[in-house]
Amino acid sequence: xxxxxxxxxxxxxxxxxxxxxxxxxxxxxxxxxxxxxxxxxxxxxxxxxxxxxxxxxxxxxxxxxxxxxxxxxxxxxxxxxxxxxxxxxxxxxxxxxxxxxxxxxxxxxxxxxxxxxxxxxxxxxxxxxxxxxxxxxxxxxxxxxxxxxxxxxxxxxxxxxxxxxxxxxxxxxxxxxxxxxxxxxxxxxxxxxxxxxxxxxxxxxxxxxxxxxxxxxxxxxxxxxxxxxxxxxxxxxxxxxxxxxxxxxxxxxxxxxxxxxxxxxxxxxxxxxxxxxxxxxxxxxxxxxxxxxxxxxxxxxxxxxxxxxxxxxxxxxxxxxxxxxxxxxxxxxxxxxxxxxxxxxxxxxxxxxxxxxxxxxxxxxxxxxxxxxxxxxxxxxxxxxxxxxxxxxxxxxxxxxxxxxxxxxxxxxxxxxxxxxxxxxxxxxxxxxxxxxxxxxxxxxxxxxxxxxxxxxxxxxxxxxxxxxxxxxxxxxxxxxxxxxxxxxxxxxxxxxxxxxxxxxxxxxxxxxxxxxxxxxx
Amino acid sequence: xxxxxxxxxxxxxxxxxxxxxxxxxxxxxxxxxxxxxxxxxxxxxxxxxxxxxxxxxxxxxxxxxxxxxxxxxxxxxxxxxxxxxxxxxxxxxxxxxxxxxxxxxxxxxxxxxxxxxxxxxxxxxxxxxxxxxxxxxxxxxxxxxxxxxxxxxxxxxxxxxxxxxxxxxxxxxxxxxxxxxxxxxxxxxxxxxxxxxxxxxxxxxxxxxxxxxxxxxxxxxxxxxxxxxxxxxxxxxxxxxxxxxxxxxxxxxxxxxxxxxxxxxxxxxxxxxxxxxxxxxxxxxxxxxxxxxxxxxxxxxxxxxxxxxxxxxxxxxxxxxxxxxxxxxxxxxxxxxxxxxxxxxxxxxxxxxxxxxxxxxxxxxxxxxxxxxxxxxxxxxxxxxxxxxxxxxxxxxxxxxxxxxxxxxxxxxxxxxxxxxxxxxxxxxxxxxxxxxxxxxxxxxxxx
Numbered sequence: 014x015x016x017x018x019x020x021x022x023x024x025x026x027x028x029x030x031x032x033x034x035x036x037x038x039x040x041x042x043x044x045x046x047x048x049x050x051x052x053x054x055x056x057x058x059x060x061x062x063x064x065x066x067x068x069x070x071x072x073x074x075x076x077x078x079x080x081x082x083x084x085x086x087x088x089x090x091x092x093x094x095x096x097x098x099x100x101x102x103x104x105x106x107x108x109x110x111x112x113x114x115x116x117x118x119x120x121x122x123x124x125x126x127x128x129x130x131x132x133x134x135x136x137x138x139x140x141x142x143x144x145x146x147x148x149x150x151x152x153x154x155x156x157x158x159x160x161x162x163x164x165x166x167x168x169x170x171x172x173x174x175x176x177x178x179x180x181x182x183x184x185x186x187x188x189x190x191x192x193x194x195x196x197x198x199x200x201x202x203x204x205x206x207x208x209x210x211x212x213x214x215x216x217x218x219x220x221x222x223x224x225x226x227x228x229x230x231x232x233x234x235x236x237x238x239x240x241x242x243x244x245x246x247x248x249x250x251x252x253x254x255x256x257x258x259x260x261x262x263x264x265x266x267x268x269x270x271x272x273x274x275x276x277x278x279x280x281x282x283x284x285x286x287x288x289x290x291x292x293x294x295x296x297x298x299x300x301x302x303x304x305x306x307x308x309x310x311x312x313x314x315x316x317x318x319x320x321x322x323x324x325x326x327x328x329x330x331x332x333x334x335x336x337x338x339x340x341x342x343x344x345x346x347x348x349x350x351x352x353x354x355x356x357x358x359x360x361x362x363x364x365x366x367x368x369x370x371x372x373x374x375x376x377x378x379x380x381x382x383x384x385x386x387x388x389x390x391x392x393x394x395x396x397x398x399x400x401x402x403x404x405x406x407x408x409x410x411x412x413x414x415x416x417x418x419x420x421x422x423x424x425x426x427x428x429x430x431x432x433x434x435x436x437x438x439x440x441x442x443x444x445x446x447x448x449x450x451x452x453x454x455x456x457x458x459x460x461x462x463x464x465x466x467x468x469x470x471x472x473x474x475x476x477x478x479x480x481x482x483x484x485x486x487x488x489x490x491x492x493x494x495x496x497x498x499x500x501x502x503x504x505x506x507x508x509x510x511x512x513x514x515x516x517x518x519x520x521x522x523x524x525x526x527x528x529x530x531x532x533x534x535x
Numbered sequence: 536x537x538x539x540x541x542x543x544x545x546x547x548x549x550x551x552x553x554x555x556x557x558x559x560x561x562x563x564x565x566x567x568x569x570x571x572x573x574x575x576x577x578x579x580x581x582x583x584x585x586x587x588x589x590x591x592x593x594x595x596x597x598x599x600x601x602x603x604x605x606x607x608x609x610x611x612x613x614x615x616x617x618x619x620x621x622x623x624x625x626x627x628x629x630x631x632x633x634x635x636x637x638x639x640x641x642x643x644x645x646x647x648x649x650x651x652x653x654x655x656x657x658x659x660x661x662x663x664x665x666x667x668x669x670x671x672x673x674x675x676x677x678x679x680x681x682x683x684x685x686x687x688x689x690x691x692x693x694x695x696x697x698x699x700x701x702x703x704x705x706x707x708x709x710x711x712x713x714x715x716x717x718x719x720x721x722x723x724x725x726x727x728x729x730x731x732x733x734x735x736x737x738x739x740x741x742x743x744x745x746x747x748x749x750x751x752x753x754x755x756x757x758x759x760x761x762x763x764x765x766x767x768x769x770x771x772x773x774x775x776x777x778x779x780x781x782x783x784x785x786x787x788x789x790x791x792x793x794x795x796x797x798x799x800x801x802x803x804x805x806x807x808x809x810x811x812x813x814x815x816x817x818x819x820x821x822x823x824x825x826x827x828x829x830x831x832x833x834x835x836x837x838x839x840x841x842x843x844x845x846x847x848x849x850x851x852x853x854x855x856x857x858x859x860x861x862x863x864x865x866x867x868x869x870x871x872x873x874x875x876x877x878x879x880x881x882x883x884x885x886x887x888x889x890x891x892x893x894x895x896x897x898x899x900x901x902x903x904x905x906x907x908x909x910x911x912x913x914x915x916x917x918x919x920x921x922x923x924x925x926x927x928x929x930x931x932x933x934x935x936x937x938x939x940x941x942x943x944x945x946x947x948x949x950x951x952x953x954x955x956x957x958x959x960x961x962x963x964x965x966x967x968x969x970x971x972x973x974x975x976x977x978x979x980x981x982x983x
Contacts, residue, residue, distance in 0.1 A: 065892030085879015132594025138806030147596030315866025319808030361707030366806025
């Protein structure tokens with residue numbers, strides 16, 4: 014039987030009682046949990062409400078008569094359903110979560126407590142400004158920190174996530190060009206290594222996307238950039254540090270060349286975690302950059318959001334920022350929701366209300382906790398941890414860019430797997446059996462079989478060593494011909510490998526009663 | 536620094552493994568001009584107590600909804616959230632996990648999303664729903680863009696009852712894609728006015744029920760008119776509890792339904808994070824924005840869930856994607872689905888009935904205040920009233936008496952010329968004493 018370093022079997026074999034599964038579908042204490050629709054509570058409820066004084070007869074035919082189709086659960090059943098489901102998730106609180114470009118760092122619980130203070134959590138977005146001065150002050154202070162850390166004069170707070178921030182930045186750029194009579198510019202330049210959101214956002218705003226080549230050492234190819242820069246270019250979108258985990262050494266020159274043709278420099282700030290407190294994007298010539306508060310500033314990812322993506326803006330773009338924004342005056346803070354006069358240059362509105370206030374509170378609590386000194390240490394430890402992993406794993410895996418240091422994430426390719434019959438995907442799935450979430454796979458697209466590892470600064474050396482030991486053991490197993498360990502992985506997760514092709518071919522997106530035939534496409 | 540595990544000894548040891556002399560060696564690619572040497576003019580690190588002190592002081596300067604008579608709605612509603620909801624969403628496995636890219640170890644999140652999608656489809660009366668959007672307003676804008684993709688037409692007509700923020704967001708986003716947006720003048724009870732603006736270039740009409748003035752409308756006729764012209768009907772709802780009482784958008788012929796789901800399980804939080812609900816007819820699913828969770832089998836034939844139809848999305852399609860969306864509002868979707876599972880059909884219907892009843896009580900009480908005129912003919916839990924004075928000034932004056940009287944319509948849309956119109960909402964949290972306090976204060980204002 015295969016064992017890991019602590020003597021646990023790493024996959025089932027003849028001796029394993031788990032072969033073929035248990036008699037009930039459970040896996041040890043992990044229950045096979047049905048869907049709420051199969052738990053049978055069609056007439057159940059887990060809330061007690063008083064009877065209404067008036068009926069709805071005044072609404073006549075507007076009242077729903079058909080059943081909705083919602084099951085209910087009593088409180089104990091609900092608790093069990095969701096706690097059982099929770100146990101099928103990996104989480105940063107359980108182990109290192111090395112998803113490159115995603116920045117899975119510790120989420121301090123003080124932040125959760127602060128966001129739940131009634132003065133923030135139970136505050137209506139349209140409360141009169143005289144009764145929401147504390148919220149406006151917090152937005153103002155958070156904005157001050159963001160502007161100071163980035164050396165940028167303005168920040169649009171309302172974007173709800175990183176990609177929403179990109180949209181905000183490009184809409185500012187579009188408005189700025191139009192104001193200068195440059196609305197004819199049609200092209201946005203994006204390096205081949207960019208996040209998918211960059212070209213998607215540019216296209217969403219109506220620009221055509223031209224890719225810029227990358228050099229052998231993983232940076233923007235300046236010669237190719239120069240060749241593609243023209244009076245038709247509206248903006249360049251560059252991630253820095255980039256998605257290969259490398260700092261763009263020529264960033265100042267990239268900005269200069271971009272500005273020379275009258276275009277703006279959008280920086281994807283997804284990787285600000287690597288440089289916060291040490292490098293200010295404003296000093297590099299950036300015109301706009303979104304900041305993922307859920308990455309650099311520790312707000313929880315919540316299984317896929319909510320995020321928050323404030324956008325810092327240069328003086329050239331600041332007049333075009335969307336409403337609303339906070340101003341301070343003699344009677345305290347005010348919220349400008351419907352700009353008048355000169356302020357109508359703003360390009361419009363990104364969201365109802367003010368943005369992700371719950372995330373603002375968490376991010377601000379995090380900034381206060383770390384202080385300017387601690388944030389610098391955040392960047393340094395994030396970079397140190399990534400380089401430590403790169404150094405240790407380079408003995409068994411092939412780093413995509415072996416020369417020089419990486420920033421906050423270490424990128425490997427799949428050359429070292431050649432001839433083993435094992436793919437990046439297989440290797441990643443085998444990591445699950447060893448207790449770790451896989452790294453980001455097959456991204457960036459510029460590296461073959463990419464494996465992008467971002468440990469973040471909140472990992473101890475002990476955890477980093479556990480992780481490296483596990484990957485080294487796996488790499489040795491891969492090279493030693495233990496192919497099935499990988500191609501069949503995971504063996505020990507709540508489920509074995511899932512058939513994603515089938516899911517997309519015949520989409521089943523909602524639960525339907527067994528007796529009812531699925532709705533045919535009209 | 537309590538969030539950083541490395542000790543100075545660890546750092547020295549790790550640098551030697553890397554082969555670097557100092558941390559500065561690792562930042563060697565950063566140009567010298569960009570290296571900050573001087574400390575920032577910002578505070579140094581602080582302990583939990585100091586941070587709590589500063590934030591508690593800021594929180595104390597705000598007037599939370601639950602601290603007295605309170606009547607604001609206009610797209611965000613004060614509802615009771617069962618204690619179970621907030622407890623479960625703070626479980627580490629939900630709170631601190633990522634987008635479920637590795638389905639074998641994210642079945643918790645994925646099964647929740649599958650259940651959520653089914654619940655949203657049922658509430659809206661449509662075939663399929665996605666795994667959530669940022670909020671109702673961005674969902675509305677995305678629905679208009681989707682209608683453009685489905686119909687290959689370029690014009691959208693927005694009703695005068697659409698929430699002004701939703702209309703502004705849609706105008707901002709859709710006009711960036713060169714869509715032509717016709718926004719009808721604010722009107723309390725005229726959703727059907729969109730019909731006159733439908734032509735052969737119209738991709739969609741966007742109506743809201745209950746609308747920004749609280750008016751509830753049967754949109755079936757609008758659906759017929761839109762469909763006859765080859766356009767889609769998008770129905771917006773900002774108060775999701777209303778689904779428990781009113782005919783669903785799907786039942787009335789909507790092609791796409793979008794809603795703000797904050798009312799179910801998600802706190803007010805000064806405007807976010809909230810949760811956009813997005814549902815449509817099955818035949819349009821491949822033009823839908825956002826994440827979708829679907830059912831499949833694992834290698835041993837057991838049921839499981841995965842993110843699916845990702846060929847619509849930015850990380851695969853890049854500049855050909857249906858949307859640039861990457862995150863959804865996962866944790867808010869979890870809160871929504873837990874609250875809705877606790878309610879069940881019976882609980883949701885009771886909750887909706889109770890909201891409507893409270894609003895009728897409020898209506899009757901305000902109708903008896905001299906000078907106050909009820910403007911909304913049919914409502915769920917919110918309606919518009921005309922005050923004998925400027926609504927913003929009245930609300931401000933009542934803050935001084937500990938009452939948050941509602942939302943002046945002119946705060947949302949100063950250009951509409953409705954300076955004396957106040958939007959008031961009542962929910963299950965509204966008490967008879969709250970209503971009596973508002974009535975007394977308004978009577979005091981009008982000098983009666």
